[in-house]
Amino acid sequence: MPSPESFVTFYDLSSSDISAKPDVDTATNLNTDKYPPSDVYEQLADLDYIHVDRPTTEDRDPLGHQGPTSLSDVFEGLAQLATMGVVEITDIVEAIHREVILRPIGRFNEGNLSKWQRGITGRIYGTVRYITSVVGNNLTTGLWLYNNMTKQKNIQRLPRSLRRLVNILNGVMGDHLVTHKNPLAIPMDLYDSKNYLQRETLSGRVIILCHGLCMSHLSWNVAHNNSLGEALIASQPNATILYLNYNTGRRISSNGRSFSNMLQNLVDDNPDISQIDLIGHSMGGLVARSALFYGKEQGNHWVQRVGNLVTLGSPHHGASLERIGVFVQDMIGKLPFAGSLAKLGDLRSAGILDLRYGSVRDADWNSLPGRSVLPQEFRHPARLPLHVRSYFVAGTLVEGHYDSKAASLLGDGLVTVESALGEDAGEHTLIVPEVHKAIFYGVSHYNLIYNQRVHEQVAIWLLDNGQSDLNQMYQALRTRIYSYPNDLDVVV
Structure with missing residues (x-):
């Protein structure tokens, strides 16, 4: 079995800033006391997919920081x-x-x-x-x-109805809005807990919540006195809660690059920030992962301040609904006299296309003609930073623990349990300790951000802040967390 150092070396090769192809001789002249001689490193150096994703025209938020839509x-x-x-x-x-x-x-x-x-x-x-x-x-x-x-x-x-309309339009065709410089395109911004643009000086611990497709920073606070932000403030009154708002119709990797640049500016302007925690619901978890990937690749020092990453129902390996949609579109395209109707499917945003297989890197789409993504087996891996404690939450509509394939595929109605927990075959598996995974029964995809049991578990993880991970015996004995609707307390 490869040593821990091997995993570190492989991760650095796949995500650090490599401007040119590594020299094989240099790779084989590593300190042999730490890295035993092996052909593995020569093979890694020759792999074509280990490269830096080059910035694209959507490298940053094209509309700049314009604030809320009027x-x-x-x-x-x-x-x-x-x-x-x-x-x-x-x-x-x-x-x-x-x-x-x-x-x-x-x-x-x-x-x-x-x-x-x-x-x-x-x-x-x-x-x-x-x-x-x-x-x-x-x-x-x-x-x-x-x-x-x-x-x-x-x-x-804006009134609530118009805000929802703007959010939905950005999710469905946000990339088209950007292309045509439409003022409805939402710029990427950070908001404070009072729903104002973040302008205050920050210090200490900062927790940033990232919303999902067709939603906004206000979506976290729909239910009065039942929001995740309030639960986190109650458990950690000294922490600062911020909310990311962004155009969910843009490419996930483009939003990831923009978010990485934003966090770098945030740390530069507020050097007293001691720790950053990222919490993402659905697409928001993928945007956070993409930001970590590009922040690591570009050598941005904000990445070193990230302590925890929590994703709630994020389709790390794709969402079933988008796969069904593209299948139906292909079938319609093959029908006589109805092939032109398939063009309606091309109107959906690039962000939705990325959800097909959970693509978080430019390399998964920028070499393709038209608007598409690489097939699942050809995706480029985007591994989690080793120093960041990652926690994955999956929801399932069933209320009991049924060990069946159907229950797992049903998931929360939009994302399967395996995809939300980052479980996949081969190199795309996201390596997370079992005790860092939680399945919540009787919780739908959108209710993951409003469910009280989920709030309590996330608060427990962030309050613990990795202290339990220091106990190796605890890690070895604990399994993933299962939470049921009739639980009096969260199962930990």
Whole structure:
């Protein structure tokens, strides 16, 4: 069995800042007292997938730190979005119309498709697109001018219904909003417990909560007196709770890079921060993992201050719903006269695409044409930093402990138990002690952030802060945690 040093060396090779291919001679001239001679290191040096992910055009938040979305931003963004929607729908309707007319007479080929645009029907569709674009662009420009002329210093907060609409739009098509510079695109920011942008000087321990797909920083505090932030403050009154807000439609790896840069700036501006703990629900856990990966790769010193990582129902190895969605899209694309409907699936955001297999690195998508991700077996591993204590929480809809494959696959309704616990075959398995894993029965995916039993367990982990891990006998005897709806106390 490889020594602990072997794992450390392998992790450093896979996630440190390597600007060029390692020299084999250098790799084999390591101190032989610490690293016994072996061909393993030569093979590792030659592996193609051990490389640094190069920054992409989405390396940072493209809209900058603009703060909360205003009401005028919503009107301007919806006007632009309506124009985009009409044009997209026109394209799809035209494609279906073209296929219905040409396919039955055997003329659905490249030559006749090119003639279609010059025909009467093609010109009509082109006119609809042109008029829609002109009217929409003029309306958007007018709203933009009005927005900038009447910009108030104190932006009024949006009503709850509009906030939810903005969050959902970002989750469903957030990358499209960024591409078209739509003001509805949510910038990445940190908020304090009073729902104001973080501007205060920080010191001591900081706990950052990262929300999931189509949600926001406000989603943690929907239930009055039943929020995870309040539970953590009650157990650790000296800690500071912050909430990350971000565009969940962007690539997970792009959000991870932006989050890493943000945390580096936070530590630079607040050097008295002693420890950072990251808690992520669903996609938020993947964004936190991506930030740790790129922070380690880029040599950012904020990573060394991270003590704990807790993920709640995060699809570390993918979400079943997205896999079902792409399967249905492929099936529709193969049907006669309905193939054009498959284009509707391309409107979903890149962030949702990344959830198919839990992709947290640029290398899983930036070499592919179009908008897709690498198949599961070709994903690039993103290992957990060895110094960070990682805790994984999985929910399951069943209320009893049934040792069956069906119960495990059902999971919390969106994510299987194995995916939430980071369990997979081969190199993609996330190595976490069994006592750092917890399964909560009778808890759905979204209720993981509101469930009192989950709150208590997370508070226990953070309060312990790794002290129990020092007891090797305790680690060897303890198994994963099981919590049931009728428990009086959390099982630990």
